[in-house]
Amino acid sequence: MSLSGCDLRREFLHFFEHLDGAAHQLVTPAPLIPPDDPTLLFTSAGMVQFKRFYSGEIDPLPYSRSTTCQPCLRAGGKGSDLENVGKTLRHHTLFEMLGNFSFGDYFKREAIRWAWQFVTEKMKLPKERLFPTIFEEDDEAERLWREETDCHYTPVRLDAKQNFWGPAGDTGACGPCSELCFFMGSAEELREIQNQLRASEAAYMPTLARRIDEEGDLFLEIWNMVFPQFDQQRDGSRPILKNRGIDTGAGLERMTTALMWLEGKASTPYETDLLQPIVQVAAARLGVKYLKVLDAGGDDAEATRVRLAVNAISDHARALTFCLAEGMSPGNVGRGYVLRRIQRRALRFASLLGKDEPFMADLVDPVIEAMGATYPHLAKQRDYIRKALRIEEESFLKTRNRGMKLLDELIEQAADRGDRTIPGPEAFKLWDTYGFPLDLTREIAADHDIGIDQPGYDAALEEQKARGRASWQGAQLGKEAELAEQIAERHGQTQFTGYGKTEDSARVLALIADGALVERIESGMRATVVLDRTPFYAESGGQVGDTGQLIGAGDCVFEVLDTQKTATGIYLHWGEVQTGALGNGESVEARVDAPRRLAIRRNHSTTHLLQAALRRHVGPHVAQQGSWVGPESLRFDFTNPEAVPAEALRRVQEEVNRLILADLPVSTEVLALDEARKRGAIAPFGEKYGPTVRVVAMGEPGALASIEFCGGTHLERTGQAARFRIVSEGSIASGVRRIEAVTGERAASLEIDEQYNVVQPLQAVLASKGEALVERVQHLNQRIRQLEKDLARERQKAALSNLDQMAAGAVEVGGARLVAVLLDGLSANDLRALATSLREKLGPKGVAVAATVTDGKVSLVASVGEEARGQFPAGKVVNALAEPLGGKGGGKPDLAQAGAREASRAGEIIGRAAELVGALAG
Numbered sequence: 001m002s003l004s005g006c007d008l009r010r011e012f013l014h015f016f017e018h019l020d021g022a023a024h025q026l027v028t029p030a031p032l033i034p035p036d037d038p039t040l041l042f043t044s045a046g047m048v049q050f051k052r053f054y055s056g057e058i059d060p061l062p063y064s065r066s067t068t069c070q071p072c073l074r075a076g077g078k079g080s081d082l083e084n085v086g087k088t089l090r091h092h093t094l095f096e097m098l099g100n101f102s103f104g105d106y107f108k109r110e111a112i113r114w115a116w117q118f119v120t121e122k123m124k125l126p127k128e129r130l131f132p133t134i135f136e137e138d139d140e141a142e143r144l145w146r147e148e149t150d151c152h153y154t155p156v157r158l159d160a161k162q163n164f165w166g167p168a169g170d171t172g173a174c175g176p177c178s179e180l181c182f183f184m185g186s187a188e189e190l191r192e193i194q195n196q197l198r199a200s201e202a203a204y205m206p207t208l209a210r211r212i213d214e215e216g217d218l219f220l221e222i223w224n225m226v227f228p229q230f231d232q233q234r235d236g237s238r239p240i241l242k243n244r245g246i247d248t249g250a251g252l253e254r255m256t257t258a259l260m261w262l263e264g265k266a267s268t269p270y271e272t273d274l275l276q277p278i279v280q281v282a283a284a285r286l287g288v289k290y291l292k293v294l295d296a297g298g299d300d301a302e303a304t305r306v307r308l309a310v311n312a313i314s315d316h317a318r319a320l321t322f323c324l325a326e327g328m329s330p331g332n333v334g335r336g337y338v339l340r341r342i343q344r345r346a347l348r349f350a351s352l353l354g355k356d357e358p359f360m361a362d363l364v365d366p367v368i369e370a371m372g373a374t375y376p377h378l379a380k381q382r383d384y385i386r387k388a389l390r391i392e393e394e395s396f397l398k399t400r401n402r403g404m405k406l407l408d409e410l411i412e413q414a415a416d417r418g419d420r421t422i423p424g425p426e427a428f429k430l431w432d433t434y435g436f437p438l439d440l441t442r443e444i445a446a447d448h449d450i451g452i453d454q455p456g457y458d459a460a461l462e463e464q465k466a467r468g469r470a471s472w473q474g475a476q477l478g479k480e481a482e483l484a485e486q487i488a489e490r491h492g493q494t495q496f497t498g499y500g501k502t503e504d505s506a507r508v509l510a511l512i513a514d515g516a517l518v519e520r521i522e523s524g525m526r527a528t529v530v531l532d533r534t535p536f537y538a539e540s541g542g543q544v545g546d547t548g549q550l551i552g553a554g555d556c557v558f559e560v561l562d563t564q565k566t567a568t569g570i571y572l573h574w575g576e577v578q579t580g581a582l583g584n585g586e587s588v589e590a591r592v593d594a595p596r597r598l599a600i601r602r603n604h605s606t607t608h609l610l611q612a613a614l615r616r617h618v619g620p621h622v623a624q625q626g627s628w629v630g631p632e633s634l635r636f637d638f639t640n641p642e643a644v645p646a647e648a649l650r651r652v653q654e655e656v657n658r659l660i661l662a663d664l665p666v667s668t669e670v671l672a673l674d675e676a677r678k679r680g681a682i683a684p685f686g687e688k689y690g691p692t693v694r695v696v697a698m699g700e701p702g703a704l705a706s707i708e709f710c711g712g713t714h715l716e717r718t719g720q721a722a723r724f725r726i727v728s729e730g731s732i733a734s735g736v737r738r739i740e741a742v743t744g745e746r747a748a749s750l751e752i753d754e755q756y757n758v759v760q761p762l763q764a765v766l767a768s769k770g771e772a773l774v775e776r777v778q779h780l781n782q783r784i785r786q787l788e789k790d791l792a793r794e795r796q797k798a799a800l801s802n803l804d805q806m807a808a809g810a811v812e813v814g815g816a817r818l819v820a821v822l823l824d825g826l827s828a829n830d831l832r833a834l835a836t837s838l839r840e841k842l843g844p845k846g847v848a849v850a851a852t853v854t855d856g857k858v859s860l861v862a863s864v865g866e867e868a869r870g871q872f873p874a875g876k877v878v879n880a881l882a883e884p885l886g887g888k889g890g891g892k893p894d895l896a897q898a899g900a901r902e903a904s905r906a907g908e909i910i911g912r913a914a915e916l917v918g919a920l921a922g
């Protein structure tokens with residue numbers, strides 16, 4: 001019986017998990033967002049979660065051999081495959097990587113032997129179709145292929161570009177590779193290669209190496225063994241790894257393709273059971289016929305074009321589903337930017353197939369149906385994924401046509417100039433204004449043999465970043481960080497003792513004043529004190545640093561105004577000597593401001609409860625994107641594609657207060673990293689974790705309200721928070737929301753103030769209480785809206801009733817008849833209707849401009865008759881009037897609109913309409 005993709009995944013893991021005498025530890029796949037590796041945007045290889053196993057950072061190792069099936073994303077940064085998807089038949093943004101790993105255990109010999117055993121005995125691939133490759137300098141690997149296998153061919157030597165891997169990111173394990181390629185050509189083509197090798201292997205080997213490199217869809221790489229031997233450093237050096245080992249990457253999609261190709265069922269990964277169900281739904285939704293390579297009937301250009309586009313869309317839908325399931329959201333920076341690139345690239349392929357309406361949400365269900373059994377978290381996030389895709393798609397489709405029009409113009413201008421290059425600032429404008437990622441612009445331009453001015457783009461981008469940096473203010477450790485490095489080398493890390501106490505005895509290790517190490521500080525001096533141990537919590541993980549006092553000998557009092565921590569674990573107590581003097585090496589009593597710490601603990605513990613409540617009442621897609629916890633209030637940033645409904649916010653607030661009232665125990669425990677993940681602890685992304693982590697749980701065992709990785713200080717019981725009140729909820733970035741809230745006395749005080757200063761006066765004015773008050777306000781709002789509609793209708797009637805009078809006042813401008821009017825209180829729809837009706841009155845040479853002022857802003861609409869559009873296109877007409885008012889607009893030659901800020905000059909500019917529009921006639 002043939003193996004499906006799911007069968008093959010299971011067989012691979014079972015093979016290594018139960019290998020005689022060398023059983024591998026089956027390890028849960030890591031998230032796509034590396035939870036403990038801030039150097040990477042995404043998990044791009046199976047070995048990512050094991051990087052520190054190779055480097056020796058984790059000692060002792062929990063196991064020396066492992067096996068996984070790891071979803072990987074290669075769509076941003078180093079090693080991105082995004083640009084190849086839809087151009088080849090084998091590339092993916094998201095794929096499943098089967099892997100077996102050794103950390104200081106077995107090496108090349110065993111890896112080669114087991115690879116050959118699996119593909120020939122378990123998969124039963126024909127040996128004559130398997131071509132091994134090695135790094136061109138790796139003589140040892142060639143010898144082992146001869147000794148450990150009965151492979152038909154001498155390994156093909158490839159250069160470093162092809163067969164030297166890593167690291168995954170800027171640093172880490174790397175080394176030479178050995179691959180297995182499965183030949184997918186005809187029997188005749190295979191015999192020709194064999195004949196060439198028999199005739200003169202040495203002469204044909206360079207040709208075979210080139211073909212394997214260039215003909216990847218024919219020589220399909222199905223298995224890649226990396227032999228991590230080196231540890232790539234930022235300075236370019238490569239010291240030997242402490243734990244050299246094996247990092248195998250066997251692409252499940254490609255291995256399944258090889259199996260199904262033998263059965264005549266598939267020629268590409270997109271035709272396998274792993275992807276074909278998604279492809280077929282995508283084709284149906286796009287309204288095109290998808291022909292497999294074997295069914296296309298030769299070299300059919302149209303079938304190939306459709307196939308590659310549908311492949312890309314299906315691949316991108318799968319990648320987006322996985323990313324969004326982890327709480328990511330499209331945005332303009334970092335991971336969000338990559339997601340936006342992926343989705344907009346898919347929309348471009350859809351547009352090329354004639355699809356210009358939202359459809360990608362419909363591909364979520366087939367992705368989940370195909371992969372949900374193996375990855376159950378996908379189904380849990382179904383609603384969020386569909387909603388996030390739809391919102392992003394609708395947003396882009398609104399601006400895409402305008403962006404495409406500009407891009408078409410830029411491409412045409414580049415061709416006319418002869419330099420065939422789009423200026424960098426214009427390419428940046430396409431991204432900044434219309435949402436076209438640079439890669440998308442580059443791909444579209446390349447179709448016309450047009451390039452992008454990359455330096456100019458980079459300069460425009462840097463200019464925008466510089467503006468952002470100019471508006472940012474933050475603390476910088478500066479020279480103190482350098483001095484802290486010296487202190488760390490001499491004394492080691494500061495010991496933090498503040499989880500269980502707010503006072504402790506300590507010894508001064510160093511004093512820093514005016515950017516230098518000093519032996520003594522005296523009254524009135526600003527300085528930084530480094531202690532051997534401290535109860536002061538240093539700012540970290542969103543929690544602010546502690547304040548308090550250091551009490552020294554005699555009358556010495558050092559006021560601690562802030563506590564920071566360096567990457568090397570040195571705590572910096574920054575402040576001022578209030579009285580006396582403090583010397584290096586002296587003993588002090590370190591006393592944290594306990595009431596302030598308690599207020600911070602209230603807010604921090606409540607932040608955990610807030611995240612748990614949001615996940616329950618808004619959706620499991622909610623993922624923390626940042627937080628700030630101080631004594632006065634808390635902020636919590638989280639992923640969500642739209643504003644949280646008021647009713648959901650009310651339920652969240654009620655849920656948090658219920659958990660506070662329940663007075664749940666708060667416990668902390670240090671666990672092995674894998675154990676913490678198994679228990680379901682939420683890990684803030686971007687942090688770097690060691691083999692053990694501190695986990696904070698709230699609730700009774702078996703009925704936890706919250707469980708998270710956290711190094712901050714917390715309450716003993718939730719009841720100590722007393723009260724929780726949401727102050728605001730709003731957007732801070734695309735797909736990222738922020739809640740600001742208060743706890744304890746501040747929450748209670750806010751509710752009392754609101755009751756006495758807002759609710760009671762409102763009850764008196766409206767003579768209503770309780771639910772009746774809400775109903776009364778709702779009734780008044782409805783009445784106001786109805787009156788506004790009635791007033792707008794009357795204004796529109798009045799305006800349209802005067803059309804004849806307005807048309808009679810037309811003036812001749814360049815052979816056209818122009819009327820420009822300014823009326824109060826018209827809506828955008830009213831303006832368009834008025835301008836269109838007036839233009840019809842004026843005839844085919846009419847130019848009608850209608851303007852109104854609302855809330856201090858000017859809106860203008862221009863409508864131009866058929867015979868006047870060549871000389872006075874509506875877009876230029878409306879801009880001629882909007883620009884003097886500090887505005888701009890655009891549209892089609894017959895109808896365009898604009899907005900402007902300088903309402904006080906609206907009457908003046910409309911009065912000069914003949915002069916300003918007439919200037920367009922030249």
